[in-house]
Amino acid sequence: MGLPRVGPKVANRKAHERKSKTERKNKDKDEIDALEKRISDGIQFITPPVRFSELAISTKTLKGLEDAHFLELTDIQKCALPIALSGLDILGAAKTGSGKTLSFLVPILERLYRSKWTRFDGLGALVLSPTRELALQTFEVLRNIGRNHGLSAGLVIGGKDLKSEQEAISRMNILVATPGRLLQHMDQTTVFEWSQLKVLVLDEADRILDLGFAKTVDAIVKALPKERQTMLFSATQTDSISALARLSLRDPVVMSVHAQQENATPDQLEQTFIMCPLSEKMDRLFSFIKAHLKTKMIVFFSSCKQVRFAYEAFCRLQPGVPLMHIHGRQKQSKRMTIFYEFCRKPSAVLFATDVAARGLDFPAVDWVVQGDCPEDVDTYIHRVGRTARIGKAGNAVLFILPSEKHMLTLLREKRVPIKAMYPENRPLPPAKRPVRSQLEALCSQDAEIKYLAQKALVSYVRSIFLHSNKSVFKVEELPIDEFALSLGLSGAPRLRFVPRSNAKNDSRQLADIASDDSDSDEASLEETKSETVLPKKSTSKIDKMFRRKNLDVYSEHYSKLRDQTSVQEDDFLTIKRKDHDIQAEESAPANVTLSRKDILKTKKKYSIKTGPRGAHHVFDEDTGEARRVVPFASESTFDHGNATRLAEEFVASETTQMKAIDRDDAARQREARRALRINRKRKEKEVKRNSHADKAPRLSNE
Numbered sequence: 001m002g003l004p005r006v007g008p009k010v011a012n013r014k015a016h017e018r019k020s021k022t023e024r025k026n027k028d029k030d031e032i033d034a035l036e037k038r039i040s041d042g043i044q045f046i047t048p049p050v051r052f053s054e055l056a057i058s059t060k061t062l063k064g065l066e067d068a069h070f071l072e073l074t075d076i077q078k079c080a081l082p083i084a085l086s087g088l089d090i091l092g093a094a095k096t097g098s099g100k101t102l103s104f105l106v107p108i109l110e111r112l113y114r115s116k117w118t119r120f121d122g123l124g125a126l127v128l129s130p131t132r133e134l135a136l137q138t139f140e141v142l143r144n145i146g147r148n149h150g151l152s153a154g155l156v157i158g159g160k161d162l163k164s165e166q167e168a169i170s171r172m173n174i175l176v177a178t179p180g181r182l183l184q185h186m187d188q189t190t191v192f193e194w195s196q197l198k199v200l201v202l203d204e205a206d207r208i209l210d211l212g213f214a215k216t217v218d219a220i221v222k223a224l225p226k227e228r229q230t231m232l233f234s235a236t237q238t239d240s241i242s243a244l245a246r247l248s249l250r251d252p253v254v255m256s257v258h259a260q261q262e263n264a265t266p267d268q269l270e271q272t273f274i275m276c277p278l279s280e281k282m283d284r285l286f287s288f289i290k291a292h293l294k295t296k297m298i299v300f301f302s303s304c305k306q307v308r309f310a311y312e313a314f315c316r317l318q319p320g321v322p323l324m325h326i327h328g329r330q331k332q333s334k335r336m337t338i339f340y341e342f343c344r345k346p347s348a349v350l351f352a353t354d355v356a357a358r359g360l361d362f363p364a365v366d367w368v369v370q371g372d373c374p375e376d377v378d379t380y381i382h383r384v385g386r387t388a389r390i391g392k393a394g395n396a397v398l399f400i401l402p403s404e405k406h407m408l409t410l411l412r413e414k415r416v417p418i419k420a421m422y423p424e425n426r427p428l429p430p431a432k433r434p435v436r437s438q439l440e441a442l443c444s445q446d447a448e449i450k451y452l453a454q455k456a457l458v459s460y461v462r463s464i465f466l467h468s469n470k471s472v473f474k475v476e477e478l479p480i481d482e483f484a485l486s487l488g489l490s491g492a493p494r495l496r497f498v499p500r501s502n503a504k505n506d507s508r509q510l511a512d513i514a515s516d517d518s519d520s521d522e523a524s525l526e527e528t529k530s531e532t533v534l535p536k537k538s539t540s541k542i543d544k545m546f547r548r549k550n551l552d553v554y555s556e557h558y559s560k561l562r563d564q565t566s567v568q569e570d571d572f573l574t575i576k577r578k579d580h581d582i583q584a585e586e587s588a589p590a591n592v593t594l595s596r597k598d599i600l601k602t603k604k605k606y607s608i609k610t611g612p613r614g615a616h617h618v619f620d621e622d623t624g625e626a627r628r629v630v631p632f633a634s635e636s637t638f639d640h641g642n643a644t645r646l647a648e649e650f651v652a653s654e655t656t657q658m659k660a661i662d663r664d665d666a667a668r669q670r671e672a673r674r675a676l677r678i679n680r681k682r683k684e685k686e687v688k689r690n691s692h693a694d695k696a697p698r699l700s701n702e
């Protein structure tokens with residue numbers, strides 16, 4: 001058998017293909033030579049470019065940009081692109097929504113194109129993003145503008161099958177990745193090769209460097225080749241020299257595009273604050289949503305528990321606008337669905353944690369509402385940056401407590417122009433749609449809402465306790481009981497970590513909190529279980545009943561949460577709290593096994609104060625807590641009695657107790673409502689008095 005004969009037609013086609021391939025190669029080579037010359041001549045620096053077509057970039061990239069309707073450069077792009085295209089390292093800061101993404105994606109495509117990178121050359125560029133959502137968004141932009149190049153690009157963010165990622169990753173020329181998952185591949189994927197890498201980008205660099213990613217990023221950077229271009233971009237610039245040194249930037253060009261401008265936030269962004277007591281927040285938030293039904297709004301809270309409570313409670317109150325919520329404890333697929341759904345809706349309210357605060361490009365957001373005071377000015381800037389993007393108008397409102405008013409000074413110091421929504425020297429007008437009584441009703445009828453309200457409260461107070469800036473966040477000034485009432489609860493749960501003046505075990509309290517994370521439902525659940533619904537000293541039957549009833553709710557949630565969290569593959573989406581003032585030494589006791597002396601002390605204290613004499617106890621070796629040993633009854637000693645009678649007796653006693661609890665609950669709610677009524681009337685009178693005073697003729701010296 002000979003070789004298969006090739007017909008003249010096929011041979012012609014192959015020859016034609018070869019010819020056009022050679023022509024294409026030659027054309028590319030000519031273009032690359034011309035581009036290299038323009039770049040080395042520094043032509044781009046002579047006349048600052050206005051349009052993408054004026055840059056020294058390939059026709060393939062230019063076409064991709066034009067097809068995506070990117071024609072003119074934004075300020076940061078005008079500054080960064082000529083420098084990045086010439087291969088220099090960059091440290092870039094520019095306002096939110098100013099177009100930083102293209103400032104590094106275009107240079108990546110160009111660098112690989114000019115190096116004649118092929119799919120067989122392996123990894124050429126790496127973009128690190130702090131969150132999966134941001135990575136996905138960057139990847140989409142890259143796919144859009146890079147479609148005419150023959151390069152391969154991959155998204156490495158976890159949440160997907162590691163094996164399938166492992167197979168694909170070795171073929172990728174450009175990767176957009178979150179640090180945790182990338183490091184996992186560097187460790188475990190043997191075929192993954194990065195020794196030729198030319199460009200490294202850190203998007204939202206300050207966050208990647210500050211918030212718990214440091215070690216991961218260190219490990220990644222250490223493994224990458226030293227000869228590379230490195231670019232860092234953020235809306236708020238990091239100035240930590242050590243952080244930058246770790247990334248081994250070579251004489252980076254530092255650009256702070258909007259540093260000279262009067263404001264650190266977009267000029268077309270209208271920023272206001274409402275200073276109101278904590279106990280009025282829910283009323284005012286709901287009223288605000290009701291007053292802006294035809295708009296698209298993001299409402300930020302600092303923990304996912306607050307997000308969940310606001311979302312679930314407001315859903316039941318049906319404000320008349322679609323409500324959504326997004327936080328770090330949801331499954332990745334769910335977050336994606338919510339993200340796209342919110343993008344599509346013409347009007348909607350999205351309750352969110354700071355997982356949505358950075359980099360995400362939600363189109364046409366009218367309002368950013370900050371339901372609680374952000375941790376610092378940078379977080380404020382990133383949150384409000386979800387609106388007023390690329391020259392569009394936008395509005396932001398910050399709900400702030402009177403005790404947090406120092407934050408306003410900090411904001412103004414950092415050139416954030418924020419003004420009061422209502423005149424500061426007068427009392428606030430009453431909320432138009434108060435929801436307190438509805439929340440009360442919800443809490444008493446719906447165990448889930450009550451559970452979420454308790455958790456939201458604990459989590460909020462904890463977040464205030466953990467914030468490092470004590471001139472703004474003063475946990476001791478929080479009106480916790482009033483806040484509890486405003487959430488619909490009949491009282492505040494016990495909060496072990498709220499500092500008390502005579503607290504002897506402060507370090508232990510601190511340790512309890514340090515071991516928790518504001519966005520970590522599961523971790524704090526254990527604590528909340530023991531703190532809020534299982535007060536250790538409660539002894540009445542009602543207390544016991546209350547404990548039993550709520551434990552069911554908790555345990556149901558607990559198992560759901562366990563299911564939910566077990567499918568999450570990596571943890572870097574969880575917002576990690578930044579440098580709060582809990583020192584390592586302070587937090588140590590949580591994990592330290594108590595000394596024998598300490599255990600003996602605890603044993604003694606317990607037996608003297610509380611233990612029944614002669615009872616048999618065991619002591620937990622780790623915590624030193626004493627438990628009474630209840631002996632099992634033996635077959636012979638256990639009196640079974642009549643099962644039906646026992647059951648009837650049990651049901652009867654439980655029913656009596658339930659009724660007692662209901663009566664007690666109703667009385668407490670009546671009392672709370674009465675207090676509210678009195679308060680409201682007092683305020684109305686005050687407002688009336690003030691308005692009369694305003695209308696009264698003024699005396700003048702003239």
Ligand SMILES: Nc1ncnc2c1ncn2[C@@H]1O[C@H](COP(=O)(O)OP(=O)(O)OP(=O)(O)O)[C@@H](O)[C@H]1O
Pocket residue numbers: 069070071072073074077094095096097098099100101102234235358359360361385386389390
């Ligand atoms: N040259 C341009 N012309 C028109 N639109 C642009 C241009 N560059 C970027 N955009 C659009 O502006 C929006 C914001 O861009 P981008 O997300 O890159 O901003 P950013 O500065 O990274 O924001 P953040 O700091 O919030 O992450 C996007 O919708 C993007 O498509």
